[in-house]
Every structure is written in C-alpha cells, then in structure tokens.
Amino acid sequence: EVQLVESGGGLVQPGGSLRLSCAASGFTFTSYYMSWVRQAPGKGLEWVSAINSGGGSTSYADSVKGRFTISRDNAKNTLYLQMNSLKPEDTAVYYCNVRIAALWVWGQGTQVTVSS
Numbered sequence: 001e002v003q004l005v006e007s008g009g010g011l012v013q014p015g016g017s018l019r020l021s022c023a024a025s026g027f028t029f030t031s032y033y034m035s036w037v038r039q040a041p042g043k044g045l046e047w048v049s050a051i052n053s054g055g056g057s058t059s060y061a062d063s064v065k066g067r068f069t070i071s072r073d074n075a076k077n078t079l080y081l082q083m084n085s086l087k088p089e090d091t092a093v094y095y096c097n098v099r100i101a102a103l104w105v106w107g108q109g110t111q112v113t114v115s116s
Helices: none
Strands: 003-007 010-012 018-025 034-039 045-051 058-060 068-073 078-083 092-100 103-106 110-114
Touching: 003 092, 003 103, 018 034, 018 092, 018 110, 034 068, 034 078, 045 068, 045 078, 058 068, 078 092
Parallel strands: 010 110
Antiparallel strands: 003 018, 018 078, 034 045, 034 092, 045 058, 068 078, 092 103, 092 110
C-alpha cells in the first residue's frame, strides 16, 4: 500500500522555524518527484515546493522562496521541508504528495500555525 505520513507541524511564533517530515512507503521513493502543498483556513490548495527524484533539482512558490528548503533522504524514504522566518500567512495544513502513474497520493497532512 502506498502511504505518505507527515509530521513535524505545530504552533510557532512569527519568525520561528519548523521542519516537516514526510515518511513514504509502498513505492520506490527514489524514482519519484515529491511535492509539498498547503491549504490555509478557508482557502484552496497552494503548491509550495517540489524536488526531483535525486534531490538535485528543487522549485518553490514565490511566497516561500528564500525561507523554505525542500530536501529528501532517499536512504530513509523521507521528504523534508525546512521552514524558516515563518509568517502568520504560512498557517495551513501541509501535505506531501506524489504522482504515481495517473494517481496522486496524499498524506493526511500536518497543521502548522504561526501566531504570537
């Protein structure tokens, strides 16, 4: 069974940092692009960042560029999102996802709340 499990969310003050993790199982992790997507309260899904299978190519939404860093550990089948200089507008549920054939697989999400 293909499975993605996010962790690492929580409550953090503006300017703080968090590192999200996404543990993958049930597929050949090393073969796939991985992405992070978020959904703020009352809003639609927003793509955040993506990384290629080898980890050498990354991309970011303008809203997080320079503050967030995506990475992966293929030996541990784990995707990461290091989030620095967090802002209240980063408050959202963060999901990792992967497209396998024509199917998008999503984790259950992890809540990030940025508030003083």
